[in-house]
Amino acid sequence: MKYTTFNHNTTNPLSEPMFFGNPVNVARYDQQKHPIFEKLIEKQISFFWRPEEVDVSKDRIDFQGLSTSEKHIFVSNLKYQTLLDSVQGRSPNIAFLPIVSLPELETWVETWSFYETIHSRSYTHILRNLFSDPSEVFEDIVVNEEIKRRATDISKYYDDLIFVTQLWQTQGEGTHVVNGTKYQVSMRELKKKLYLCMNSVNALEAIRFYVSFACTFAFAERELMEGNSKIIRLIARDENLHLTSTQHILNLWARGKDDPEMAEIAEECKDQAEAIFLKAVEQEKQWAEYLFQNGSMIGLNKEILCQYVEFIANHRMAAIGLGQPFDVQSNPLPWMNNYLNSDNVQVAPQEAEISSYLVGQIDSEVNADDFGDFDL
């Protein structure tokens, strides 16, 4: 079916499936088939922040004092996160917008992707402060073997879905030959690719950031690189919301609350979905090993970080009906919760210079007591 930017047919968005129904025409939110996406849009917009508002200047001094192995950990994590957000800043738009059928979900995808671009811009903000010329760091992202290996697994499900969608939208269902290769295009095949892609995105946002987050917050526990840590806390809060959205999509499908064919596919492809998740867990553990190859850092080592990945994976896999495959009962890094708590992001006094948080939260009345904790 050819994509149109404004479908002239009268459609009823309340009876459309999330994907592969009619293209959306009117961007209306007065009625919603799945109101959760409208709520997520509102929440995400309320999180608005700008990297430039976070002062990272002290990090430059801290960075110079880090050991060589700690510098490797810090910079490698930023490279990996830059890769993840480069992919996430474009892919949900390119893969999902051409096939989405609900206005609230279309706008959620756009809102979601927009925040990923804020994340990408924040890495430039951080790196510009640390290096007079950050080019070398950015240029290594496309040649570094460790990062490339992950990039392949992250992008391939998107690329697959995008390619077959393009074939379907230009040539329809059937067998098509492109550059000598034969492709079978059917709606069932498209929906399977969408299902696997959504699982891959879910796994990405569920666990792929967490080794990196743990290192950032372990530096912050030592009062090092705190500007960076503030930014990563804001990113982590956004990522939690993105994760919630793909958990909703997967569960709506699996429970037959959307497209009934997607419920069949969810059942049929459960093992593949599990394999995607477990591979991401494995790659994160290998990443921890790569980070600590020259030596670990105070407060963290490879073993505890791998246990943390398993602990997080248990929770996130259970949320989409994949059970808890790992034998970790309690949180190996309990202090992480203090950094992933959105209350703290907003009320911690050290966040005071982040003006966008305060807008709309300032009481009209200010008492002297309110400043009791401030030292001038």
Added chain:
Amino acid sequence: MKPSDTLRITLETGEIVEQQADKTLLESLEAAGQEVHFHCREGFCGACRTKLLCGTVKYLTDPLAFIDDDEILPCCCVAEQDIKIKLL
């Protein structure tokens, strides 16, 4: 508050915790020394997802995270009557 008004939260392990006034269910559990996984504490991440075995809860803010029909988010609700829960 009279003792008879205090709502009881029974854990699957048999331990009993009181729903404290002005505290969320999560805060009441923490005050009693229970380890509950949490991240956002605002109802959007789902980290504190817990099974509700019996009774009902009242939400203070709309939970955005995905929860199953028999699950609750302790970070943004309070017990509405005596409840029984299973920490995940």
